[in-house]
Amino acid sequence: MPKQNFNEKLIARLKTNPDFVDESGELLPAAVKDHAWKLNHDLIKFLLSDPEIKSTFFDEIDGHWVFNHNTFIDYINEKNFLANSYTQFRNKIGLNIDGKFLPERGEVSLVWPYKDCVLEGGQTKEAEKRKEIFFNEILAQDEINQMFDPKVLTNWKRHTTEGEQDVTDIQRDDNGTIRENLIIKGNNLIALHTLKQQFRGQVKLIYIDPPYNTKSAANTFAYNNTFNHSAWLTFMKNRLEVAKSVLAEDGILVVAIDHHELFYLGALLDEIFSMENRMGIISVVNNPAGRQDAKFFPTAHENMLFYAKNIEITELGRLSLTDEKRRDFKYEDIYGKYKLNGFMRRGDNVRKEDRPNLHYPIFYNEITKQTYLERQSDDDIKIFPIDDQGIEKCWRWGRDTFALRKAKYIEVKKIKTRYVIYSKLYEDEYEGEKAKTVWNKPYYSGQTATQGIKTLFGSRVFSYPKSPYVIRDVLEITTKPGDIILDFFAGSATTAAVAHKMNRQWITVEQMNYIETITVERLKKVVGKKVKEEGRLLEDIDYDTGGISKSVNWQGGGDFIYCELMQYNQAYMDKIQVAQSSEELVALWRDIAENSFLNWYVNAEVPEEAVNDFTALGDLEAQKHLLAELLDKNQLYVNLSEIEDADFAVSEEDKVLNSEFYEIR
Incomplete structure (x- = not known):
């Protein structure tokens, strides 16, 4: 045949x-x-x-x-x-090499989302699903020349409580580290390479919530013919490798992911960070009822993978008191609020024969309310560590420790006919609790996060945001005030918003156009703005009071800098993404051929027979994808090395700020 x-x-x-x-x-x-x-x-x-x-x-x-x-x-x-026409067009225009499509030769994955539908306000149920479709292109190493060079940054703006201002300087600490909150618009892989020179080894925590690459409703990565499993792993590998370079030696990476790519991502992280640096996997219950559309088990949680850069020197903090836990500290004395714990040991190795030095009598005087190690009077009551079943056990402390601490930390209560000894734990001395592998607080739910977005913006402008309480607790156990936090999948800016309220320095990156209407706007609400009365600025600040604000006593304030990777071919990518017809794309193709940097193997002419094949495709998405492949990805953004090139028309203001950002003397 x-x-x-x-x-x-x-x-x-x-x-x-x-x-x-x-x-x-x-x-x-x-x-x-x-x-x-x-x-x-x-x-x-x-x-x-x-x-x-x-x-x-x-x-x-x-x-x-x-x-x-x-x-x-x-x-x-x-x-x-x-x-078909798709293949014929690729052959004529030069997108097939050595009998194979370019993606089959590639090792670097770039992604351009071209559609992001936002839910209308006033809905009573989830009538629409957020849809992001991606142009994905994998490039071979021999096609990557200047792609990862630092880029020119432009459109600088500083946002403060007094509104938008020009950026006149970039703050650094005594060690020369940039001390500014930054939000950068542009491809996150290229942005990471732009940041690595200035922030190498400086970032304490990287938290990312990447696209999940599933077919589910919560998917933020459409499964189509331009993105598959292996390409997704390439996409993640590229970013994680450069992200590792900016992590501090005692830094931590946290990646949120569902079960679809969990095992593959874990294997990838084991390779990049090594299995020895895997700290653990946390299950976050974000949908207690479970997704009922699941074929087998309704999914009720997602995962967070924790990796240290160097686990030998990495420390994990503890979770502070929740309102629920704080209510346990219901007693109070001159030292402050406290709760009571049984002084008799529980658990393993608690019998008298296990720890004989911890089995001794304690004498209690009911009149003076004092405890002693030796009988002081005939009224003293002798108390041994014996449980309800008559089993002889041990106290928590030895005799010497008891003698030193009993005045402040020991309390005796009469329970029915028995006297029970308790140790006091004061609220201000509570070290917190270790984070467990299952996080199931009600406020971790996706519903909490969605309601927060609706409260901020008046409608559900972003689907499947993370609960700010999840981010709060991640930051609490991994960072301290002043530490640098990086999130290069900014989305609705939950990570940056929480970091700002917790007095951490943050850097975030987003390439979607909603960066200006959602990401930046949310952070402006966090910073807040000074209240005006009759044209006069008052000291009061109108700021975001939702989410974790109350739990961290957020009062507004601070500032952040917004800037963009300066576009060149990326500007044509944007035009391709918004085109509405084949005719518009053909006109754009002619413009690209004349005015942009094309891939070296692409025919610079626009042969009419190729135009006919292009039009014959009849699929606007496929046409957009093909047109995007013509562009040289080394020239998506203006390289810093070309800042003086008149063709790129970099402003004098941008030249000054880039010199300051990159420390060019």
């Missing part, structure tokens, strides 16, 4: 699986390859069901058929596998 007929049969059969086609019924090669890499049973059974397909992609060994997944994937990758 001719190869083309075999192609047609294979494609037609693959299209019968709904997992392998998009909404228009077109085959998704990435989804097919993803199933092949995972040795998916359904795919293998399907391939075995046809004799010709079986003989092509399986080897017979001693009567057993073994799936040759490398042969199958190479076949899917072959440029003539989908011999």
